[in-house]
Amino acid sequence: MALTIEQVRAKSAAKLVGLIPCVKAAAEALIDRSYALGIPIVVTQGLRTFAEQNALYEQGRTKPGSIVTNARGGYSNHNFGVAIDFALLTNDGRAVSWDTKLDGNRNGKADWNEVVAAAKALGFTWGGDWKTFLDLPHFEMTFGLTTAQYRAGKCPTQAQINAILKLIEGDDAMIAEQISALQKTVEEQAAVVQAQAKRIESLEGKAKLGAIPVWATQACVNAKLAGFIDMTADGSYDFYRFVTLLDRAGMFVKEAK
Numbered sequence: 001m002a003l004t005i006e007q008v009r010a011k012s013a014a015k016l017v018g019l020i021p022c023v024k025a026a027a028e029a030l031i032d033r034s035y036a037l038g039i040p041i042v043v044t045q046g047l048r049t050f051a052e053q054n055a056l057y058e059q060g061r062t063k064p065g066s067i068v069t070n071a072r073g074g075y076s077n078h079n080f081g082v083a084i085d086f087a088l089l090t091n092d093g094r095a096v097s098w099d100t101k102l103d104g105n106r107n108g109k110a111d112w113n114e115v116v117a118a119a120k121a122l123g124f125t126w127g128g129d130w131k132t133f134l135d136l137p138h139f140e141m142t143f144g145l146t147t148a149q150y151r152a153g154k155c156p157t158q159a160q161i162n163a164i165l166k167l168i169e170g171d172d173a174m175i176a177e178q179i180s181a182l183q184k185t186v187e188e189q190a191a192v193v194q195a196q197a198k199r200i201e202s203l204e205g206k207a208k209l210g211a212i213p214v215w216a217t218q219a220c221v222n223a224k225l226a227g228f229i230d231m232t233a234d235g236s237y238d239f240y241r242f243v244t245l246l247d248r249a250g251m252f253v254k255e256a257k
Contacts, residue, residue, distance in 0.1 A: 003040050003093045005032065011042045011093065018047030019081045020156070022164045023141050026122045027084050029168045030139075033118045038105030041115055042096060044137070045085035048078035070133055071147075080150040083140035086115065100136060112136070123164045207236040216240035219247035226252040 012031055016024050027043055034041045048056070050073030060067030069076065077083035087096040088111055091104065100112040116126050119139045127135030141164065143156035212220055212233065223229050223243050228251075235243075246252065 002091050003089070005035050007093060008035055008040045008042075008089065011089065015043040015046040015084070019084070022156070022161045022168075023082050023084075025168055026124065026141060026164055029122055030086075030115070030119050030124070033122075034115050037111075037114055037118070038107075039111045039114060040089040040091065040093065041086050042089050043084050044087050044096070045078060046083075047081045048076065050074050050079055053079055074151055075147050077140045077142055077147065077150075080147070082142055082150075083138065085135075085137040086139065087137060088112065088115075098137060121167065123167050208234045209237060209240070213237075213240055216244045219244040219252070222247050222252035228252060 009028070009031055012027070016027055019027060027046070031041060031043070053069070053071065053073040053076050055063075056069050057072050059065040059069075073079065078085075087098055088102060088104070089096055100110060102111050103109065104111050105114075116128065119126060124139035124141050127138030127140070143160045145154055145156070212235070220229070220240070220243055223246070228246075229243070
């Protein structure tokens with residue numbers, strides 16, 4: 001994995017704004033626990049306003065695109081900061097994937113299912129378990145409240161919040177140790193890449209000669225006059241040797257006319 005945990009966390013930070021605190025904490029824990037499994041993820045959706053929800057509802061109905069929700073504004077748990085959507089991140093963090101069969105950490109299990117299991121252990125319910133309109137990237141934590149109750153102003157009880165916080169804190173030490181080990185691996189890989197880059201740069205530098213060897217000077221002049229090359233400096237030993245052999249074989253004009 002090329003990404004550090006800080007880089008992975010940063011990619012989701014903006015989407016966690018507006019979630020109720022314990023759901024935000026659970027989402028952050030899910031990112032960390034997934035990373036510890038060798039699976040970088042990103043939260044692609046968190047709190048959604050009523051207007052944003054209505055615009056999404058219109059997609060595939062009155063606007064172009066496929067239908068992605070059956071909920072109007074005020075009827076989605078996203079509207080109350082208790083739901084998130086996620087995607088898998090590629091190891092370099094440049095793209096996302098919704099491939100539910102991908103086994104990026106190569107442990108014989110689908111990464112998607114491993115993330116789902118981690119989310120459930122944190123108290124989330126999964127949209128993939130719904131009987132109708134499966135929503136595979138969706139997790140929510142409703143605390144037994146309906147959207148109607150949320151619209152009416154009801155909130156989770158302190159006991160419900162404490163229960164979630166207890167789940168989050170359960171494996172903190174183990175997760176921190178796993179993340180530390182992964183972080184060390186990422187740093188070691190980065191050091192190897194940097195060392196290889198310096199080695200390549202060094203070899204390339206050694207291959208180039210600072211000046212044309214005396215024995216190849218006339219051959220390079222002839223090759224340039226014949227239009228075979230447009231520059232002669234910074235070549236390698238093998239380059240000058242090849243030009244010289246071609247010159248001796250009579251491939252170039254020997255003198256300018």
